[in-house]
Amino acid sequence: MKNTNKTPAQQPVQQPPQLPQGFSTESLKTIAVIAVLVLAFTNWNSLIAIMVNIMIFIYRIAGHNFGLAIILFTILIRVVTWPLNAQQMKGQVAMQEMQNDKEWQAIQKKYAKDKEKLAQEQMRVYREKGINPFGSCLPMLIQFPILFALIPTITYAIGSTPLSLLKLAEYAYDFQNVVGLLPLKSNFLWMDDLGLPERTLVLGLSIPVLALIVGITTYVQTKLTMPPSADPNDQTAQTTKMMAIYMPVMLFFFSLNYASGLAVYFITSNVLGIVQYALQGKANWRNLLPGGQKK
């Protein structure tokens, strides 16, 4: 019989589990994110059903006020994705700070004509400084199924058209006893129907008030998160500036044509985002002032 009682010196050294060669924890994170995305999109209807039922549940406890239900739903999503947003923000700041790093700027100049070498050097600097270049993208990616599912969720949950009402019946779980709630009250504040694009008559003109608020709050949020750049004329600063215009305009047109309930979501989400930045001390209020970017 073999003696299995080995002295400590004889015992094999416990190695921590090793990843295969070429695999890093970052690769694992990427694979996990892809897996979550694949899982979400291959179970698309289930995801929508879950979100629709959460929305109906909130509607019930929010006193049958759909606008309030959307706001509470947005807060819930913000709370759930808070750690992801925080990580995304951290990654963004790290990436922005990198733009002002002396070594970073030096390699940009040195390898301006050798893209391959430049990429290698950039990766080396990232490694040395412990920055994950995907750090701001992965948390954003993992939230996309929720963003994508929001449009059908709000459209179906409001049930403003015959087909969306029928879909609501299809997605609602039996225990919700949704027939007792129908039709959902889809008016909110001055809006008659959150399932339709909003227009308000101002001095005889049909003004998309909600879409304008979406544009403004998106602009404010984007500006607040823009870190000051050492050189406002560098490419990154320029593209960031462009982003501050581009996103609000895009979301404005988006809100112009989709259910106003979605615009309520965007506005709430923007306001909460601003609050989150402010609470974390990241909000750059100077950016809102003309010339506020200049240091």
Next chain:
Amino acid sequence: MIFSMRKKILLVTVILLAAVLLSGCVGSTTWPGLSADGDTAYLANGLSVYAINLSDGEEIWHYPLQSNSKLAFNSNPVLAPNGLVIVGSSGVDHSLFAINPEKFPDGPVESVGGVQKFLCSIGLATCPEHHVEEWIFTDSEGHWVASPLVVSDKVFAPNADGNLYILDLHTGDLLKKLTLDGDSKTPNRLWSQPVSDGQHVFVTSLDLQVFGVDAETYEYWRQDLTGAIPGSGVIGSDGMLYVGSLAKQLEKFDPVTGKHEPVLDTKGWIWGTPVVNGDNLYFSDVDGNFYSYNIKSGKLNWESVKLEAGPITASPLVYADGALVVAESGNVYFVDGTGSDDVWHAAPEKGKAYTTPVSAGGYVLVSYIESDYYLIALDEDGDQKWIFPAGK
């Protein structure tokens, strides 16, 4: 690979576009409206209303002549005795249009692009103008889901804003705006075409109410149900009004007093309007069941038939020897007088059907969404004769 800001912008753009496309999973937000007379079918399908020649499926005209993204047509066009085609828009521009088919120009109409349209609107260019409307009613506050009903020279038009607009058929002038708001502070959603027994006009509401409006005095009674009513009522052979609701009940109403009682419990929500034939009512539910109810006996003629798992929102087409039923899947079933069913026309490869089919010109017309075509004409054997549009 480095995620530069430019790439991030590209990524966000792609994602937002994908969100829009995926919201295409929302796809159509509702289904087309369909009606027909002796030789023409009228299809209200999104941005346009089409008049289609029943003999060959060719387009005769479409409305509006110039595309307008503010309009959306989805309710059944109503054919008035004076030849007008009346249809409301559920788009941002929620007007009710009385189209005069005789006013359409011969030959194709020059298309006016966005920039030119803008220049025309500010008087810096001249655009060809064709007014094919007899009148346009623009005073509703909500969109039009319901088709109007023409009684004598009046148009009874229920709107999603909770008002029943009563208009002059010939001029479109507002005769009366009747707010059917019940006790609720929010407007009643009136989604279905009214029905009339000649003296009263009966209006159902999604907000669980049924109204009986005197066609002359406009006085009305109101009754509450326990479920939303997306379909219309129907006048039975006994002169009573029958209404199905999402409370899984068929109810009978006295047309004068509004006094009502449930007459049948169903397995699923009743969505489509029941169809009357003699002493029998035929209707379906959203669980895919089909019913034949005898008014005299107060009982089902036979146990309901489970046609398929998906919902049936369309009203059936009733014949002497049975009924044709269109299910969401696109299958068209024939159910005979004993309750025995068979697939009469198999569903297309892709597409869903919610619209009530129409029988005209010797064809059965079935409308689809999310399909390669909007409309199909089937002959008496259930074989396809033409599709519209042919080259879609």
